[in-house]
Amino acid sequence: MRSPDTDLLMSAQTFVRQVVAPVAAAADEREEFPVDVFRAAGRFGVFGAGFPSEYGGLALGWAVYTGLIREIAQACASTAMSAVAHATLAMLPIFLGGSERLKQRLLPALIGGEAIAAFAMTEAGSGSDIAAIATTATDAGEHFLLNGSKVFITNANVADVAVVVAKTAPAAGILGLSLLAVERGTPGFQATGRRERKLGMRASDTGELVFTDALVPKDNLIGRRNGGFAILQRTLPAARLDMAAIAIGISERARDLCVDHAVGRRQFGKPIGRFQLVQQMLADMETSIDAASLLLARGLELRERGLPLAKAASEAKLFASEMAVEITRNAIQVHGASGYSRDLPLERLYRDAKLTEIGDGTSEIQRLIIADEMIKERLARIPGR
Numbered sequence: 001m002r003s004p005d006t007d008l009l010m011s012a013q014t015f016v017r018q019v020v021a022p023v024a025a026a027a028d029e030r031e032e033f034p035v036d037v038f039r040a041a042g043r044f045g046v047f048g049a050g051f052p053s054e055y056g057g058l059a060l061g062w063a064v065y066t067g068l069i070r071e072i073a074q075a076c077a078s079t080a081m082s083a084v085a086h087a088t089l090a091m092l093p094i095f096l097g098g099s100e101r102l103k104q105r106l107l108p109a110l111i112g113g114e115a116i117a118a119f120a121m122t123e124a125g126s127g128s129d130i131a132a133i134a135t136t137a138t139d140a141g142e143h144f145l146l147n148g149s150k151v152f153i154t155n156a157n158v159a160d161v162a163v164v165v166a167k168t169a170p171a172a173g174i175l176g177l178s179l180l181a182v183e184r185g186t187p188g189f190q191a192t193g194r195r196e197r198k199l200g201m202r203a204s205d206t207g208e209l210v211f212t213d214a215l216v217p218k219d220n221l222i223g224r225r226n227g228g229f230a231i232l233q234r235t236l237p238a239a240r241l242d243m244a245a246i247a248i249g250i251s252e253r254a255r256d257l258c259v260d261h262a263v264g265r266r267q268f269g270k271p272i273g274r275f276q277l278v279q280q281m282l283a284d285m286e287t288s289i290d291a292a293s294l295l296l297a298r299g300l301e302l303r304e305r306g307l308p309l310a311k312a313a314s315e316a317k318l319f320a321s322e323m324a325v326e327i328t329r330n331a332i333q334v335h336g337a338s339g340y341s342r343d344l345p346l347e348r349l350y351r352d353a354k355l356t357e358i359g360d361g362t363s364e365i366q367r368l369i370i371a372d373e374m375i376k377e378r379l380a381r382i383p384g385r
């Protein structure tokens with residue numbers, strides 16, 4: 001008998017084939033966010049897969065949700081990335097730290113895809129270095145007064161609500177950060193309309209948000225005041241697992257195209273899949289996809305059980321993203337000239353793969369996190385410390 005998860009995966013494959021895949025190439029070409037596809041993903045249940053039913057979720061577990069992201073990434077990594085910005089980076093903090101009133105007001109529409117969310121942390125002067133955030137939220141009685149600007153924000157121009165990282169205690173570094181849900185229509189809050197022209201992920205919207213004395217109600221505070229970093233520590237590892245899933249999805253698509261081509265394309269009187277140098281590329285693709293999938297599965301298991309996952313998530317993201325760049329590069333190689341042509345999706349996969357080494361923390365930052373955790377684990381075993 002098939003499990004309900006298998007049934008969902010099969011219907012997800014149909015959803016992706018019928019709804020996501022047909023528009024992926026054109027959306028990339030036109031650099032247009034396919035908003036109808038995004039909303040359809042909400043109706044299908046992608047955004048609510050991991051959230052509980054009281055907010056309209058399906059309560060199927062985070063592994064099912066991340067599995068859906070991986071499935072979508074095989075057809076359109078841009079849509080998968082927009083979905084992760086919406087459902088993990090923005091919705092998860094609201095779920096973890098929002099007041100019950102805020103959750104009831106925002107989550108159902110976000111889960112259904114009727115409303116779209118963005119997560120706004122990065123600034124012109126603050127990327128990897130979160131402590132350098134310059135946006136401030138100052139106390140103004142019933143409200144916070146928000147001032148600053150955010151760049152490279154996914155969904156910026158289409159968002160109905162943005163989860164904004166700001167300083168409430170500027171001198172306290174990362175311990176002075178707070179998260180605020182800022183809703184469209186808030187006086188002093190605007191998307192500038194700028195759309196980043198990007199190497200890849202071109203069908204995702206990337207823009208700028210500006211806050212000029214924006215009046216944000218106190219009830220829109222997510223978590224405790226100055227407690228934003230604690231929420232980020234639970235959100236960012238989850239998003240890194242999702243980024244690993246996107247990298248794996250991209251890689252799986254590239255590998256599948258390579259296997260088909262290795263069987264169908266003949267040179268020197270035989271299929272190119274008979275040449276050992278081509279076989280080596282296929283074997284390495286398969287082995288590294290399996291390894292990345294195991295790293296992801298381990299991270300998801302920790303997430304499901306509520307255990308610390310910073311190191312496991314960084315390992316999964318680091319390995320999967322570097323793998324995706326290598327696999328898509330080799331996939332073009334296996335295809336020769338046809339791989340270089342825009343008639344096939346391989347060049348798009350290659351461009352999209354590169355983002356997975358940058359977004360949600362660069363590869364260098366993942367290595368720092370992994371090494372820091374290794375050292376912490378080691379020090380914890382020294383008696384008397």
Ligand SMILES: Cc1cc2nc3c(=O)[nH]c(=O)nc-3n(C[C@H](O)[C@H](O)[C@H](O)COP(=O)(O)OP(=O)(O)OC[C@H]3O[C@@H](n4cnc5c(N)ncnc54)[C@H](O)[C@@H]3O)c2cc1C
Nearest residue numbers: 085119120121122127128152153154358359360361362364
């Ligand atoms: C398409 C796209 C979508 C994005 N979406 C969002 C979003 O929705 N929300 C959001 O808040 N942000 C978003 N970002 C921003 C993204 O999270 C940042 O780009 C990323 O965190 C890196 O920051 P940076 O670009 O400022 O690079 P920098 O931090 O300036 O890093 C530049 C280089 O220096 C290296 N480096 C920096 N510090 C160290 C160190 N301590 N040790 C070693 N090397 C170091 C980095 O690894 C990198 O190679 C997006 C970016 C892109 C490209």
